[in-house]
Every structure is written in C-alpha cells, then in structure tokens.
Amino acid sequence: MLSGFSIPNGCRRTCLVAVVGSSVDQTFYIGIENFKIGGFDGKFSLNRGYVTGILTVDTVADFLPRKGPLRQRRTGIAYISNVAVRERFRRKGIAKRLIAKAEAQARSWGCRSIALHCDLNNPGATKLYKGQGFKCIKVPEGASWPQPKTSPDIKFNFMMKLLNTPITT
Numbered sequence: 001m002l003s004g005f006s007i008p009n010g011c012r013r014t015c016l017v018a019v020v021g022s023s024v025d026q027t028f029y030i031g032i033e034n035f036k037i038g039g040f041d042g043k044f045s046l047n048r049g050y051v052t053g054i055l056t057v058d059t060v061a062d063f064l065p066r067k068g069p070l071r072q073r074r075t076g077i078a079y080i081s082n083v084a085v086r087e088r089f090r091r092k093g094i095a096k097r098l099i100a101k102a103e104a105q106a107r108s109w110g111c112r113s114i115a116l117h118c119d120l121n122n123p124g125a126t127k128l129y130k131g132q133g134f135k136c137i138k139v140p141e142g143a144s145w146p147q148p149k150t151s152p153d154i155k156f157n158f159m160m161k162l163l164n165t166p167i168t169t
Contacts, residue, residue: 013058018094020052053085053094057102078106080116117156134159
C-alpha cells in the first residue's frame with residue numbers, strides 16, 4: 001500500500017489496517033510483526049475478513065516546521081495521517097485501537113511525542129483525539145507551518161500528545 005512512497009533516510013512509516021471477521025472479537029491489525037494479535041502471523045486472506053479501518057504513522061515530519069537555519073527535519077515526533085474507519089464500523093473502538101497501536105509503534109521508534117492534523121469541521125474526530133489525550137497546539141500568528149494538501153477552504157487543528165504518559169480510562 002505504501003511501497004510507492006519514498007521515505008527519507010532514517011525515517012520510518014507504517015500503515016496499520018484493522019480487519020474484522022464475523023464478530024468484533026475477531027478484529028486484528030496488520031502493520032509490523034510486533035503487532036500480532038492472537039495467532040495471526042502476517043498472512044491473511046480478505047476472504048476471511050473485512051477491512052474496517054486504516055491509519056498511517058511515520059517519522060517523516062513533513063507537516064512539522066523545520067528547525068534551525070538549515071531547516072533540518074525534526075526528530076522524535078511521529079505523525080498520524082490517513083485515519084479512516086468504514087462508516088458502518090464507526091463508534092466501535094476501532095479508531096481508538098488503531099491510535100493506540102500507532103502510539104506503541106512511535107514509542108518503539110524512540111519518539112517522545114505524536115502529532116496529527118484534525119479537520120475543524122469534524123467534531124467527532126476532535127472528540128476522539130482529545131479523548132485519547134491529544135491537545136490542540138496553537139500555531140503562532142504568521143507562522144508558516146506546513147499543512148496537509150487538501151482543499152484550501154479546509155482548516156485544521158494541529159494536535160499533539162506526549163508519549164511518556166499513558167492514558168487512563
């Protein structure tokens with residue numbers, strides 16, 4: 001799925017995919033070996049499951065401002081993008097589980113925080129991310145931070161979470 005995208009040297013990227021069987025209890029995730037659930041060994045057939053959600057997490061830092069006079073890429077911050085759950089599977093905890101897996105992946109990469117952009121016109125997504133411990137970060141007036149490439153009329157909240165404090169529910 002992501003094989004056509006180049007990744008700068010030293011950066012990482014993983015796409016997590018939630019697949020559900022005949023019941024929500026049979027949900028599993030595809031990503032890397034460390035994220036096996038149950039006996040899942042990385043081999044699966046879409047005939048036995050249904051893709052219900054995806055999430056991409058990386059350390060490329062394209063949507064974070066560069067630092068210093070040489071505009072160096074930021075390190076230690078993972079970025080979540082392309083979060084999507086099929087409509088009929090929403091509000092079943094799939095996005096929360098994908099986010100939790102992305103956070104675990106970011107920790108394993110040595111990241112100290114994780115960030116994302118959230119569409120201001122999607123209050124459900126904003127509530128989801130805030131419920132997972134993300135905070136809205138005010139972008140300084142006049143700052144030229146990179147924005148996701150979408151329609152120019154879409155506005156985003158930049159949200160971030162420190163990874164050293166687990167969320168309690």
